[in-house]
Amino acid sequence: MNTETIVDGQREKPPAQLRPVRRIVTGENVQGKSIFVSDGPTPNHTSDPGSPPAHVVWVTGESAASGVDPAPAGHAFGFHSKGGSLLRIVDFPPDANYDTSALARFLDDHGVRDHGDARHFWFHKTASLDYAIVLEGEIYALMDEGETLMRPGDVLIQRATNHSWSNRSSKTCRMAFVLLDLEPGGKV
Template identity: 40%
Template sequence: MGSTGTEENPKSPFPDPTVFVTGHNSACKAIVQSSTVEEAKAYQGMRVSHSLIYTTSEFPPDLNEDKDIELHEKIKASGNLNIVNPGGTVIRIVNFAPYNKSMMHRTQSLDYGIVLEGEMIMELDDGSRTLMHKGDVAVQRATMHTWKNASETEWARMLFVLQDCQPVLVGGQRFKEDLGHVGYSVFPSSGNDA
């Protein structure tokens, strides 16, 4: 599959997703309240792009009076969304250029990663490498990991749902967020592990 954009920030061949948000009308019937195309945005210098689908800022979310929609729109407009939304959830679609690999990282969150297109390799800090195919799901439980597109020629796409979680203790050691960088990240620290 081809792409456009710069070599450093290529554009994936996948269409930008349309997000349909439902609600209720005055007759108490379900309706499609909005539909928005979420344009993929490049992670600077990483040959990866993402579309922010939705966020929640509390658990369980309050859907009354469209409070959840207002909070999501506020976060989206701020441009300051962290990788994890403290006290809530984030859903993103992420596109990986051929043979692209992320940094080894860990978030204080419970994440569902679903392969939508292509094949991805999930590597953990024990050295294990798991090949995931279209439709496969990883349940990341605050573990150190990296993602790599298994193909040298084709793009891959994943859907991620990140949910804030309680502090994680392993063998008596407190595991905090580690975004695999010193002084640089596409995302600022989430701050949910303080």
């Protein structure tokens, strides 16, 4: 599988630690028959300082890019998309591998970091309903009070609450997130 994408006419490879995510997109031909429009690596991948490597696979709402692909290479996305949805695959490294000051800046840049007496460096809160699915590895989901270990196939419904992710293992944990924007005062 070719993992290169073209950005501004230049070939770009994903970071070495970022394993590609295959994205298959459907559509219709001129006769109205269903077809496969594309099949290949997700073009949008990020490795921002302080944050875990991630792929934005698809997006709807205000954050969607104009054009054929709403999640093209090089397009920046927030934690969720106002008025829409965002599908992101994230590779959480072990906690010991984080630069916590860089992660704090990343969370601050997005306006989601818990500035209270957080018990873990990843604590944050977004105005979104999130479906969090463990694909590989294991991770602890932490609330202000309580925590639970999640393994492959486990799903957490995160309802706009303060939360954190803690990978206490020695291996990367890959998760899928479907993030749905909540209007102010929206029910979860």
